[in-house]
Amino acid sequence: MTYVERVNLAIDHVVGHLGDSLRLADVARAARLSPFHFHRVFQVLVGETLAEFVKRLRLERALVMMAHAPRSSLTTVALTCGFSSSSDFSRCFKQRYGTAPSAFDIKGWREARGSELQATVPQPAGRFHLGGLPVAHNPDGFKVKLRDLPARTVAYIRVLNPYRGDAVAKATERLIAWAERQSLADGQWLGYQWDNPEITALEDCQYYLAVEAERFVPRGEIGRFRFPPMTVAQVEIRGGIDLELRALQWVYGTWLPRSGYVPDDQPGFEAWIGRPFAHGTEHFELYAQLPIRRA
Numbered sequence: 001m002t003y004v005e006r007v008n009l010a011i012d013h014v015v016g017h018l019g020d021s022l023r024l025a026d027v028a029r030a031a032r033l034s035p036f037h038f039h040r041v042f043q044v045l046v047g048e049t050l051a052e053f054v055k056r057l058r059l060e061r062a063l064v065m066m067a068h069a070p071r072s073s074l075t076t077v078a079l080t081c082g083f084s085s086s087s088d089f090s091r092c093f094k095q096r097y098g099t100a101p102s103a104f105d106i107k108g109w110r111e112a113r114g115s116e117l118q119a120t121v122p123q124p125a126g127r128f129h130l131g132g133l134p135v136a137h138n139p140d141g142f143k144v145k146l147r148d149l150p151a152r153t154v155a156y157i158r159v160l161n162p163y164r165g166d167a168v169a170k171a172t173e174r175l176i177a178w179a180e181r182q183s184l185a186d187g188q189w190l191g192y193q194w195d196n197p198e199i200t201a202l203e204d205c206q207y208y209l210a211v212e213a214e215r216f217v218p219r220g221e222i223g224r225f226r227f228p229p230m231t232v233a234q235v236e237i238r239g240g241i242d243l244e245l246r247a248l249q250w251v252y253g254t255w256l257p258r259s260g261y262v263p264d265d266q267p268g269f270e271a272w273i274g275r276p277f278a279h280g281t282e283h284f285e286l287y288a289q290l291p292i293r294r295a
Contacts, residue, residue, distance in 0.1 A: 044253030
């Protein structure tokens with residue numbers, strides 16, 4: 001099954017369940033992709049996050065109801081179109097159209113943009129389908145290396161709200177000091193997240209700084225976790241955070257859909273070349289590793 005087919009199955013599910021509570025896991029299951037990585041695949045191929053796509057379709061459906069069933073209350077419109085409440089609907093509506101739905105000039109909108117409104121009339125899901133993959137571009141010259149990694153045990157520090165200040169840097173200092181005392185500091189250093197900052201509020205995200213280590217006693221903030229054997233698609237990165245972000249965008253949007261693989265249910269890794277932040281916070285030398293399996 002191609003990635004175009006998978007994303008279109010997800011779109012079919014969204015369009016068919018707009019009035020319901022749409023959970024990421026359910027949409028990912030419809031696409032037969034891992035919920036852990038589905039959101040990135042969807043975003044790079046559709047051009048919107050799943051949440052943005054759902055919100056836009058719900059607002060378009062609300063406009064149709066407001067135009068063709070003007071006696072419906074805003075609460076009825078909101079709930080019918082899948083919003084949790086009339087206040088949630090009003091907030092989203094104002095963000096998109098610049099005014100509250102109660103003050104929206106639906107007649108003027110229909111006269112000025114009739115064809116646009118007509119296009120929102122419920123139609124088969126195919127109206128939203130992808131016709132093909134985006135054109136492949138790789139101006140940075142990224143290359144993927146497939147690696148089979150054995151099961152790995154790591155010692156880690158969990159960093160809460162990692163996007164604030166120097167929380168990750170300070171955790172790095174503490175874990176390196178611990179690893180040196182344990183004679184583990186020359187092992188493979190990793191960074192990974194189970195959260196996606198595009199979905200989870202930044203203050204609720206958690207980042208894990210880890211070093212591979214088999215024999216140690218977890219104590220205090222030092223935790224222990226064992227990853228199973230896995231195959232990863234690895235891209236070497238030597239540059240700033242912008243290069244890393246472009247690499248991930250390329251892997252998800254260009255390489256992966258043409259690879260014959262799908263993401264596995266494990267987090268993506270930053271596998272540092274040497275110790276983490278050895279070159280400061282402006283230049284990184286690491287491998288971005290995406291766990292994958294055969295489609």
